Amino acid sequence: MRKSIPVFEVLEAGLLTTVQDLGRFGYQKYGVPVSGAMDLFSFKVANLLVGNTEGEAALEITGLGSVKLKVLTAAAVALTGADLTAMIDGSPVAMWRAIKVEKGEILSLGRPRKGFRAYLSVAGGIDVPVVLGSRSTYFRAKIGGVEGRPLKKGDIISSFLPEKLPGAILRRYLPPDFIPDLTGQVEARVIMGPQDDYFTEEGIRIFLNSWYEILPESDRTGYRLTGPRIAHKDKQDIITDAIPLGAIQVPGDGLPIILMADRGVTGGYPKIACVAGVDISKIAQLKPKDKIKFKKIDVREAHRLLKAESEKLSRIAEILDGQSRKPFKKRYKVSMEGETYEVTVEELPEQKERDKIPWMKRRFAVGVNNVSYEVVVEEAGEDLSEDKTSLPVLEAAPPAAEEEVIFAPFPAKVLSIKVKRGDMVKKGQILLTLEAMKMETEISAPRDGKVREIFVKEGEMVDTDSRLLTVG
Amino acid sequence: MIIFFTIFKKMPEKEIKNLIAGDRAVFIEFANKISPEVNRKVHVMASAIERRKIEGIIEVVPTYRSLCIYYDPLIIGLEELLEKVDKIGNTLGEIKVPSPKVFEIPVVYGGEYGPDLDFVAKHNNLSPQEVIKIHSGKNYLVYMFGFSPGFPYLGGMDERIATPRLKTPRVKVPAGSVAVAGGQTGIYSVETSGGWRIIGRTPVKLFNPDKDPPVPFLPGDYLKFVPISEEEYLRLKDK
Numbered sequence: 001m002r003k004s005i006p007v008f009e010v011l012e013a014g015l016l017t018t019v020q021d022l023g024r025f026g027y028q029k030y031g032v033p034v035s036g037a038m039d040l041f042s043f044k045v046a047n048l049l050v051g052n053t054e055g056e057a058a059l060e061i062t063g064l065g066s067v068k069l070k071v072l073t074a075a076a077v078a079l080t081g082a083d084l085t086a087m088i089d090g091s092p093v094a095m096w097r098a099i100k101v102e103k104g105e106i107l108s109l110g111r112p113r114k115g116f117r118a119y120l121s122v123a124g125g126i127d128v129p130v131v132l133g134s135r136s137t138y139f140r141a142k143i144g145g146v147e148g149r150p151l152k153k154g155d156i157i158s159s160f161l162p163e164k165l166p167g168a169i170l171r172r173y174l175p176p177d178f179i180p181d182l183t184g185q186v187e188a189r190v191i192m193g194p195q196d197d198y199f200t201e202e203g204i205r206i207f208l209n210s211w212y213e214i215l216p217e218s219d220r221t222g223y224r225l226t227g228p229r230i231a232h233k234d235k236q237d238i239i240t241d242a243i244p245l246g247a248i249q250v251p252g253d254g255l256p257i258i259l260m261a262d263r264g265v266t267g268g269y270p271k272i273a274c275v276a277g278v279d280i281s282k283i284a285q286l287k288p289k290d291k292i293k294f295k296k297i298d299v300r301e302a303h304r305l306l307k308a309e310s311e312k313l314s315r316i317a318e319i320l321d322g323q324s325r326k327p328f329k330k331r332y333k334v335s336m337e338g339e340t341y342e343v344t345v346e347e348l349p350e351q352k353e354r355d356k357i358p359w360m361k362r363r364f365a366v367g368v369n370n371v372s373y374e375v376v377v378e379e380a381g382e383d384l385s386e387d388k389t390s391l392p393v394l395e396a397a398p399p400a401a402e403e404e405v406i407f408a409p410f411p412a413k414v415l416s417i418k419v420k421r422g423d424m425v426k427k428g429q430i431l432l433t434l435e436a437m438k439m440e441t442e443i444s445a446p447r448d449g450k451v452r453e454i455f456v457k458e459g460e461m462v463d464t465d466s467r468l469l470t471v472g
Numbered sequence: 473m474i475i476f477f478t479i480f481k482k483m484p485e486k487e488i489k490n491l492i493a494g495d496r497a498v499f500i501e502f503a504n505k506i507s508p509e510v511n512r513k514v515h516v517m518a519s520a521i522e523r524r525k526i527e528g529i530i531e532v533v534p535t536y537r538s539l540c541i542y543y544d545p546l547i548i549g550l551e552e553l554l555e556k557v558d559k560i561g562n563t564l565g566e567i568k569v570p571s572p573k574v575f576e577i578p579v580v581y582g583g584e585y586g587p588d589l590d591f592v593a594k595h596n597n598l599s600p601q602e603v604i605k606i607h608s609g610k611n612y613l614v615y616m617f618g619f620s621p622g623f624p625y626l627g628g629m630d631e632r633i634a635t636p637r638l639k640t641p642r643v644k645v646p647a648g649s650v651a652v653a654g655g656q657t658g659i660y661s662v663e664t665s666g667g668w669r670i671i672g673r674t675p676v677k678l679f680n681p682d683k684d685p686p687v688p689f690l691p692g693d694y695l696k697f698v699p700i701s702e703e704e705y706l707r708l709k710d711k
Contacts, residue, residue: 028533028542029518030687031617031661031679131681141621141662143681194491194499239506240618240625242533242540244497266535266618274494302495303545310546 004127008069008157011106015064015439016220019126019145019157020261022055024134028265034245035136035144038220038261038284039117041180041309042081046121048317049078049098051162051169051324056125057135059157063112063287064410064436069120071101075159076123076169082115082182082285097173098123111409111464115182115285123162123169138262167347168324178316180282184290188279189297189305190248195238195270199250203231207272208294212256216288216413216461219437220262222249223283225292229254230272240268246275246283248294258283258292276302278309288411288436289463341368348374403452403472406443408462412436417458423451425471432456432468445471488561490554491538495545496530500557501538508627510537511615513564515692520560520567528553534691535616536625574611575689577659579650579697580705581607581672588669592635592652604699606630607650607671611694612657622661622679622687626695629657641667648673650697661687672697675708 010017020043023036037043037060044054061067063084079086079095086093086109088101101107109118128135128145137145146155162169196204212227236252243249247259249269258275259267260283275283276297286292297305329346344367364375412434419431425445433442449471456468491499500517503510511534518534521541528548533540543553581604582589593600612626619625634655642665645651649660651668660666661678674697680686689695700708 025542026531027621027686028531029617029691030621030685031619031623032621032686132684132686140664141679141681143621191492191494194493239504239536240616241499241501241535241538242493242497244494244540244542246494264619265533266616271493274497277495299492299495299550303550306495306545 002127002160004124004158004160006072006156006158007075007122008107009072010151010153010155010157011068011070012066012108013151013153013155014061014067014109015150015441016062016437017067017151018060018137018139019057019128019135019151020060020137021057021135023261024132024136024138024144027132028242031265032132032141032143033138033262033265035134035138035220036261037119037136039081039119039281041281041313042117042285043119043121044313045096045174045178045316046078046080046119047125048313048320049080049096049172049174050076050121050123051098051172051320052121052123052125054313054317056121056160057128058119058121058126059151061109061118061120062437063116063118064439065110065441066409067109069107069157071103071105071107072156074100074102076162077101077107078121078172079118080121080174081118083113084109084115084118085111085113086118094173096179098169098171100170112287114184116287117284122157122159124160127158127160140262171323172320173323174316175319178312180285182282182285184286186279186282186286186290186292187295188283188292189276189302190273190294191276191299191302192273192296193271194274196272198232198235198238198270199272200231200233203233203254204272206230207250207256208296211291211293214286214288214290214292216411216436217438218288219439220260222260222263223258223286223292225256225258227255230256232270236270237268238270240266243267243271244274246277246280247271248273248275260284276305278302278305342370343368403470404446404449405470406431406446406468408434408464408466408468409441409443410434410436411461411463412441414456414458414460414462414468415440417454417456419451419454419469421451421454425449425451431471434462443468447471490557492550493540497540497542498550498554498557499538499540500561503537506536506615506627508613511613511627512692514539516564516567516569517561519569520564521557524556524560526553526556535618572693573689574694574696576698577650577674577676577695578700578704578708579608579672579674580700580702581650583702585673585702585705586650586671588635588638588651589671592633592669592671595635596633598632603633603671606633607652607657608697608699611696614689614691614693614695616691617687619658620660620662620664620679621681624659624661624678624689624691624695626657626659629655631655635669637667638669639667641665642670645670646673648675648678650674673705675705675711 020037023034131143142148206228210228212225215224249257251269332343334341346365348363366373415433415435417432427447429445430442452470452472454469489501514534530542593603615625637653645666649670650672651670653668
């Protein structure tokens with residue numbers, strides 16, 4: 001049995017943070033969707049960075065709302081995928097590399113700057129029960145992940161104990177050439193069919209020559225698009241059949257839907273084309289209002305691309321393992337009570353027979369004036385750097401502004417406005433509700449005051465940082 | 473005891489179509505219609521492929537009239553895959569499969585368990601008792617699973633109780649709800665939203681993720697609805 005330890009306490013969960021792995025295979029014939037990480041490239045790299053195999057469970061954090069995780073045990077972690085303004089205790093965090101988080105630190109993520117889904121891996125992998133062969137959350141049937149649902153405040157996330165030395169893990173970083181460029185525009189390659197014969201020639205021409213925009217109703221099930229409509233020849237329904245990942249359905253309204261990780265196993269709309277496997281991860285990073293265009297390739301070309309992608313991941317794994325092998329070795333001059341010592345410190349690599357060294361136990365060869373010692377440093381669990389003697393710091397309250405403008409935290413639809421201009425509101429009172437990716441979120445008053453201005457109407461679409469209202 | 477029997481002595485396979493569905497799936501389409509015969513071929517093909525354990529095939533998904541084969545192109549090439557699948561298709565007539573089973577599904581009809589029973593009756597100029605009699609009076613073929621985990625697509629409902637869907641779907645339909653939509657009947661396997669007319673509820677768990685397989689019956693089997701009392705429903709539910 002693998003041992004696990006609590007690593008994070010969820011202080012804020014955001015709108016959609018789930019545990020995912022590579023997906024649940026072998027159960028689609030019983031109607032169970034595959035699920036799994038939406039951006040599999042970023043997900044796999046996140047695991048490789050912390051020395052895991054590519055399929056260990058990790059967190060998928062959507063760029064919707066604020067996420068705050070309190071570190072319960074020092075751990076090696078990595079963040080990949082979308083840039084969601086990640087911070088540790090208020091300082092920016094390096095992405096695409098293994099980093100150490102310390103007990104008591106708070107890792108926060110929020111506004112999406114680039115991309116839409118971030119992955120947080122932990123050395124050892126996240127420990128949640130395996131349901132039907134996978135740890136992936138499929139919340140519509142309440143299976144996988146943490147109790148079959150997205151994370152919520154108060155959840156404790158545990159990870160398995162890693163087998164690699166932390167020192168070896170923390171040297172890992174992804175060379176910049178491999179980091180995907182997330183621009184909010186994707187030209188996705190597609191393989192036509194299986195039901196492209198349901199569409200007119202003109203319909204197919206439009207499909208392959210138009211830019212489409214991502215609608216806010218998009219979610220882990222699928223991306224709904226708006227743009228030029230694609231005409232059916234005659235019938236708009238097929239006899240229900242299977243839906244592969246990336247299949248592009250066109251229902252009667254002529255607007256395409258790209259089916260993603262949480263798609264139903266089967267469906268009754270004709271599929272004009274399927275996205276090439278290598279381009280799914282790029283689509284997974286699109287957010288509402290981003291743009292997509294489709295380019296036709298044949299299945300052989302798609303297979304060549306998949307092979308190249310798989311070779312790229314093997315190459316990344318090799319590079320990262322190479323970084324781990326480079327041992328820590330340094331020379332110091334240490335002066336103690338007037339005497340100077342020449343000290344060399346070298347971290348010893350894992351030994352085959354002894355590589356079950358527990359987490360946070362590191363072995364060093366320390367040479368002092370040419371005498372060599374083997375030193376084992378083991379974490380005893382107590383962080384002595386926590387300053388227990390100092391007085392509680394009074395948080396300086398920011399000067400009260402005349403009015404406070406409340407901005408939209410992400411692109412969304414204004415579902416309902418609960419206040420009118422001139423209303424007196426209390427801190428924490430719900431002002432309005434927004435809807436994005438089929439999830440509702442409430443915006444509450446940051447302080448007591450009067451609603452001075454309302455800039456939006458119910459049903460209106462707003463962008464990140466659009467002004468919603470002012471309270472003063 | 474499982475009884476084996478041979479089907480499709482001489483099956484013309486000319487109408488079988490292979491359709492490319494992206495770079496990791498192919499559809500073997502047997503016909504473009506819903507019929508028990510066509511569906512039977514799909515399931516025989518599915519179990520034949522599964523038993524062959526071909527390296528590179530990830531899983532197969534049988535539906536009404538086609539079989540979707542998910543494969544890993546890094547392990548098996550498309551040509552090689554289709555060649556192997558064609559070979560299996562040509563020998564379908566010789567494949568022995570277990571005969572289908574009939575599963576009894578106890579249902580408490582009407583009342584709070586089947587809030588739309590009266591509507592279905594009125595819509596068809598029948599009494600609620602007649603609706604129950606017609607609905608529980610025959611065996612339904614499980615064509616496939618889909619829509620949600622463990623949701624069976626059933627065939628063969630009597631047109632006399634056909635009823636259109638709700639205009640506005642219910643936000644929450646309890647798991648186990650037995651329902652009618654158009655000329656179809658089905659059982660909600662997990663709690664979800666839905667617009668079918670609910671006429672009853674079964675205590676049978678249609679989707680149990682703690683079991684493998686997570687479903688109590690398989691595609692190709694038949695279901696028979698058996699009316700039960702509320703007391704019996706509660707007793708079975710607690711089991």
